Amino acid sequence: MAIPIVCPQCGAKDRVPDTAVGKRKRCKVCGTPIKVEEVPESPQKAALRKKANKKARAKDKQRAHAQQNLQTVLLFLGGVVLLAGVGLAAFLVPSIREVLAQVLVIAGAGAAIVGYGFIFFTEEEPIIRVLMRFFPPVLFYSVLKRAEEAWPYLVLFLAGLASLGAGLTMQKFQ
Numbered sequence: 001m002a003i004p005i006v007c008p009q010c011g012a013k014d015r016v017p018d019t020a021v022g023k024r025k026r027c028k029v030c031g032t033p034i035k036v037e038e039v040p041e042s043p044q045k046a047a048l049r050k051k052a053n054k055k056a057r058a059k060d061k062q063r064a065h066a067q068q069n070l071q072t073v074l075l076f077l078g079g080v081v082l083l084a085g086v087g088l089a090a091f092l093v094p095s096i097r098e099v100l101a102q103v104l105v106i107a108g109a110g111a112a113i114v115g116y117g118f119i120f121f122t123e124e125e126p127i128i129r130v131l132m133r134f135f136p137p138v139l140f141y142s143v144l145k146r147a148e149e150a151w152p153y154l155v156l157f158l159a160g161l162a163s164l165g166a167g168l169t170m171q172k173f174q
Contacts, residue, residue: 005034072152079159090170097170104167108160115157118150 002015007027020036131138
């Protein structure tokens with residue numbers, strides 16, 4: 001590709017091969033030496049390249065987000081299938097019910113405690129964290145404010161409470 005050069009002395013225009021970048025060429029009209037520099041990209045081409053890069057980055061983000069959503073859905077469905085299998089086993093085999101009730105109580109309490117702990121894992125001010133512990137509306141507001149990052153822990157907490165309740169109910173009615 002030819003590189004255009006302009007003589008600073010007489011203003012004559014010329015073209016030199018791109019292999020001449022960094023070298024000095026003489027003006028054909030007045031003989032003044034001209035240093036050949038690489039031509040900067042036109043603003044239109046630079047803007048098009050930036051747009052293409054932004055679109056590619058946006059597509060990469062969309063793919064990563066879609067993959068994360070798929071993993072979340074698969075984990076949720078796996079949990080539902082696991083719970084359904086355990087419930088079916090407890091329904092079909094009466095001797096498992098007592099052990100299952102104890103497992104549900106222990107696992108449910110653990111999941112609830114872990115979920116509750118992660119809900120409070122936040123960069124809020126210390127006074128806000130104290131208010132979150134003792135004043136439930138502040139906790140609910142904080143969880144809603146950062147719902148995108150806190151929802152898995154909230155689900156874990158609620159699933160733990162449900163499991164704990166189911167286990168205690170099974171123990172009571174045996």
